[in-house]
Amino acid sequence: xxxxxKALSENRSVLTEYEAKKVLAEYGxxxxxxxxxxxxxxxxxxxxxxxxxxxxxxCDPEIVHKSEKDLIRTDxxxxxxxxxxxxxxxxxxxxxxxxxxxxxxxxxxRELVAxxxxxxxxxxxxxFGIGGIFTEIFNDVVFRIAPIDKSxxxxxxxxxxxxxxxxxxxxxEPVDRDQISDILLTIGRIxxxxxxxxxxxxxxxxxxxxxxxxxxxxxxxxxxxxxPDDE
Amino acid sequence: MMKxxxxxxxxxxxxxxxxxxxxxxxxxxxxxEMEFKGKLFPVGRTTGKVFGRTIITDPKxxxxxxxxAVILVPADLVPGTLEICGQxxxxxxxxxxxxxxxxxxxxxxxxxxxxxxAKQYGIRFIGPNCIGVICTNSGLCTPFSPLQPKNFxxxxxxxxxxxxxxxxxxxxxxxxxxxxFSKIISIGNKLDLNETDYLAYLxxxxxxxxxxxxxxSIDHGRKLMQLARETEKPIIIYKSNIGxxxxxxxxxxxxxxxSDERIINGAFxxxxxxxxxxxxDMTVCAKALQLKPLTGDQLVVISLSGGFSVILGxxxxxxxxxxxxxxxxxxxxxxxxxxxxxxRMSNPMDFGxxxxxxxxxxxxxxxxxxxxxxxxxxxxxxxxDMACFFGTEYEAYNTFLDxxxxxxxxxxxxxxxxxxxxxxxxxxxxxSNVFPVFNDPIESVRALRKNRDYWKVKKHxxxxxxx
Numbered sequence: 154x155x156x157x158x159k160a161l162s163e164n165r166s167v168l169t170e171y172e173a174k175k176v177l178a179e180y181g182x183x184x185x186x187x188x189x190x191x192x193x194x195x196x197x198x199x200x201x202x203x204x205x206x207x208x209x210x211x212c213d214p215e216i217v218h219k220s221e222k223d224l225i226r227t228d229x230x231x232x233x234x235x236x237x238x239x240x241x242x243x244x245x246x247x248x249x250x251x252x253x254x255x256x257x258x259x260x261x262x263r264e265l266v267a268x269x270x271x272x273x274x275x276x277x278x279x280x281f282g283i284g285g286i287f288t289e290i291f292n293d294v295v296f297r298i299a300p301i302d303k304s305x306x307x308x309x310x311x312x313x314x315x316x317x318x319x320x321x322x323x324x325x326e327p328v329d330r331d332q333i334s335d336i337l338l339t340i341g342r343i344x345x346x347x348x349x350x351x352x353x354x355x356x357x358x359x360x361x362x363x364x365x366x367x368x369x370x371x372x373x374x375x376x377x378x379x380x381p382d383d384e
Numbered sequence: 385m386m387k388x389x390x391x392x393x394x395x396x397x398x399x400x401x402x403x404x405x406x407x408x409x410x411x412x413x414x415x416x417e418m419e420f421k422g423k424l425f426p427v428g429r430t431t432g433k434v435f436g437r438t439i440i441t442d443p444k445x446x447x448x449x450x451x452x453a454v455i456l457v458p459a460d461l462v463p464g465t466l467e468i469c470g471q472x473x474x475x476x477x478x479x480x481x482x483x484x485x486x487x488x489x490x491x492x493x494x495x496x497x498x499x500x501x502a503k504q505y506g507i508r509f510i511g512p513n514c515i516g517v518i519c520t521n522s523g524l525c526t527p528f529s530p531l532q533p534k535n536f537x538x539x540x541x542x543x544x545x546x547x548x549x550x551x552x553x554x555x556x557x558x559x560x561x562x563x564x565f566s567k568i569i570s571i572g573n574k575l576d577l578n579e580t581d582y583l584a585y586l587x588x589x590x591x592x593x594x595x596x597x598x599x600x601s602i603d604h605g606r607k608l609m610q611l612a613r614e615t616e617k618p619i620i621i622y623k624s625n626i627g628x629x630x631x632x633x634x635x636x637x638x639x640x641x642x643s644d645e646r647i648i649n650g651a652f653x654x655x656x657x658x659x660x661x662x663x664x665d666m667t668v669c670a671k672a673l674q675l676k677p678l679t680g681d682q683l684v685v686i687s688l689s690g691g692f693s694v695i696l697g698x699x700x701x702x703x704x705x706x707x708x709x710x711x712x713x714x715x716x717x718x719x720x721x722x723x724x725x726x727x728r729m730s731n732p733m734d735f736g737x738x739x740x741x742x743x744x745x746x747x748x749x750x751x752x753x754x755x756x757x758x759x760x761x762x763x764x765x766x767x768x769d770m771a772c773f774f775g776t777e778y779e780a781y782n783t784f785l786d787x788x789x790x791x792x793x794x795x796x797x798x799x800x801x802x803x804x805x806x807x808x809x810x811x812x813x814x815x816s817n818v819f820p821v822f823n824d825p826i827e828s829v830r831a832l833r834k835n836r837d838y839w840k841v842k843k844h845x846x847x848x849x850x851x
Contacts (some may be wrong), residue, residue: 270647274605278647296650298609304844305654312653 161376169214173370180339184367187256199255200235206258209238213251259366263318264357269344271351277344279337281309284357299341306334326363333365351375386585388476390519392452394423398465399456400439402432407528408456409434418533420523443468452476454526459483463497470505477509478516478526495575514572515548539564540593541670542586544579546571546600554663561667562814566591580607587615594618596666600625612655618673622660656841658834671820672831675798677839680758681705684751685732687763692825693732699826703833707731718747752795759798763825766805785818800828
């Protein structure tokens with residue numbers, strides 16, 4: 154893939170959020186609408202294009218944990234807030250592929266995580282679980298070895314301790330398990346088809362009107378990625 | 385390629401000395417004790433006799449048709465010994481010696497020499513750093529510690545073990561549970577053959593109906609999954625080395641690396657490998673998968689004790705089973721067998737007020753017959769005075785287990801059986817080996833969970849494969 158090769162040619166092992174989501178979107182995984190800009194003029198145009206409420210993020214290949222670096226402003230509802238966010242974040246973005254990401258704000262109360270780890274023994278392994286800030290707190294994730302089929306994906310959803318989050322709880326609509334299955338199957342496919350991808354982390358996938366949208370993502374690559382031993 | 389590791393026509397043991405402290409001579413004693421039929425040649429550096437055999441000091445005089453060498457000499461002498469094997473036309477070896485990579489850096493150099501010599505002569509070997517093979521059918525028993533092989537019981541389970549000590553305990557425990565075993569292989573550092581090679585062989589071995597593995601690392605995950613996907617035989621894995629503490633021991637033990645437990649769990653669930661968490665749990669899994677496949681989560685529970693009925697109700701719920709209401713007409717029929725009429729019947733069913741065999745048989749048959757019931761948990765009391773239920777005291781065990789076995793066959797549903805009784809009576813039931821007996825009621829429900837989870841995945845995989 155072009156995006157992966159570009160990062161490799163720049164000697165990078167981490168894709169930016171923008172790049173990672175481009176990869177996911179190319180495979181058909183729903184991602185939040187967003188525009189990457191590197192000037193104030195382009196920023197103002199992007200703000201008008203995306204519409205409120207929006208999220209503004211610093212996007213820098215050197216920085217994986219954006220929230221820890223205070224590079225995220227969510228729920229921005231007015232132009233003056235957007236401009237202030239730009240002036241606050243922009244001076245701190247230094248990387249060559251960096252910029253400011255103007256992103257539609259996906260509204261939803263439930264956050265899931267999905268991803269991929271290339272295990273040294275089992276090869277590409279798909280992950281699914283509870284996302285957002287609760288990922289680290291509950292450590293509620295399960296794995297299957299790629300390629301996975303739909304019944305594998307459905308059993309992953311049954312296996313997490315917090316599986317009730319997928320149900321019609323507290324007036325929310327039930328999560329569309331078929332759609333989440335599609336995302337998990339696709340992640341497995343990405344892992345099988347792109348040896349250089351070592352890790353994918355989509356966190357959070359926000360559930361909006363019952364369907365999952367990838368709101369933030371990281372992809373780690375390694376040009377010497379090895380194949381699993383049966384291939 | 386593998387047969388000679390289990391059925392060699394003759395073996396040579398290197399490292400034997402007529403000395404009470406010598407370990408290699410125990411290999412000969414163990415084989416003798418287990419009535420190994422092949423020829424046995426002890427080789428050592430000093431003359432002498434062990435167990436009626438003269439120690440050979442010049443390997444050149446060994447016959448040329450020896451099929452297996454067992455090598456227990458210091459690590460630095462292993463390459464030379466393997467060279468002798470090569471020259472003598474021996475193509476199979478068990479390298480028991482330790483002191484390789486698990487010990488220090490020099491060990492790695494010695495390993496390289498061993499591999500090169502094996503390659504040169506086309507020798508396949510088990511180990512190093514292992515105790516080799518116990519095969520109950522051939523009587524081959526290569527561990528170098530003194531054992532009681534007479535206590536080993538023949539069975540249809542074969543085991544692959546990444547630890548010598550665990551191998552031996554498994555041999556005893558599987559025998560004491562009256563499951564027995566066919567072959568145990570202690571694989572050590574896996575320098576040549578690894579767990580998937582042994583697994584592939586055992587999955588095709590007609591003497592083996594289940595394969596159990598004790599592993600501290602999984603080195604060929606994809607291959608393991610492929611083998612599991614293609615076999616009809618259950619694979620049970622006890623994987624240890626989970627935490628960072630045991631990881632330190634494992635490094636010095638068999639040079640194991642721990643991989644992510646959650647990935648392993650996911651892989652096992654996906655492919656229908658049953659995970660055990662202790663040696664005893666392996667025996668529970670073995671029995672669980674001897675039962676008929678459980679195809680749903682609805683159970684009927686019958687116990688001769690009100691207390692155990694309550695405990696079993698909880699246990700079923702904990703393991704994700706339900707105990708649905710039984711038809712009122714059936715309950716009424718069963719209640720007619722009560723003596724005092726003081727216990728109300730439901731599911732779980734307290735059978736404490738029914739004191740006759742006909743009542744029990746009636747309930748077992750009628751409950752298993754129900755369409756919505758997928759399997760049965762049966763917890764019975766037993767004492768010799770109750771033998772009159774099933775025949776005389778001595779016939780009782782077999783007769784009753786035969787009856788249950790036939791019942792389970794007839795309805796094609798599993799019955800998870802346990803007794804509350806003195807241990808010696810439970811043991812007599814187990815010993816008759818007609819039908820699996822669990823050690824306690826909770827264990828029997830856990831077994832059904834393992835059975836259900838296994839068959840659920842297996843059925844799914846076979847549907848996909850037949851498409």
